[in-house]
Amino acid sequence: MRTATRQLTRWFSVAFVALALSWLTGCASMRLIDSDVVSVAAVPSGMSLQGAKYSFERLPSQANNPEAGLAEQQAQSAMTAVGLVRDDAGASLSVMVGFSGSQYLADPWGRPIGPGWMPHGSIAIGSGFGTHLGVGMGIRFPPPTHYRREVSLIMRDLKSGQVVYETRASHAGPWHDSVPIFATLFQAALANFPNPPAGLRRVNIELPR
Known part of the structure; x- marks a missing residue:
């Protein structure tokens, strides 16, 4: 009986470890x-953004920028997912795509460290009763690099020139x-389209490593 109990306990232990490893993996x-x-929607009465047709609009500074073309491809995929249709000839909306990125040194909480940061160390020497001497040293290693990225979409009614939808995600x-992160940001920017909640919100999307 004890042998059977031990075998059963061992089996459950192995199964639990396998399940835990699977979950962690x-x-x-x-x-x-x-x-x-x-996101802010400013759609006039009688107009619907659902299934609307659009074309891209570029700033002069974006005209010959290959990164702008990639950003438009990523934005187009995200807009197709929410029902918008690219149709350069029959568009009722123009869409301007914005994107930016920067990098910075971060503290353990992910906050930016100022430009005056310097790695430093300390040495402590102490003595007390008896004959002993202690020396200690602590060194702060260079902090990790973090990246901040932001995208924006501005949709304008071509007939009136009015901005009808604006959204930003960072x-x-x-x-x-950068490429998969920017693509994910465009997806997040269009969450809840075309009726977004008011104010700042957090959108979480899982992405493969």
């Missing part, structure tokens, strides 16, 4: 991109691969 294969999003974190 699944978590390790995904990362959470938490974006701060602000994310700061340790991920250096």
Whole structure:
């Protein structure tokens, strides 16, 4: 009886460890991109953005920028997912795409460290009763690099020139691969389209590592 109990206990232990490892592996294969999003809809009475047709509009500074083309491709994928249709000939909306990125040194909480940061160390020497001498040293290693990225979409009614929808999404974190992060930001920017809640909100999207 004891032998059977031990075998059963061992089996449950092995099964629990396998389940825990599976769960940890699944978590390790995904990362959470938490974006701060602000969206404002200003749609005139009688107009609907659902299924609207659009074309892209570029600023002169974006005209020959290859990154602007990639950003438009990513924005187009996100807009297609919410029902918007690109139709350059029959568009009722123009869409201006914005994007920016920067990097900074971060503290353990992910906050930017000022430009005056310097690695430093300390040495302490002490003596007391008896004959002993103590020496200690502490060194702060260079902090990690974090990246802040932001995207924006401005939709304008081509007939009136009025902005009917504006949305921005930003994310700061340790991920250096810009292309998938920017694509995720465009998805976050269009969350709840075309009826977004008021004010700043957090949109979480899981992304493979």
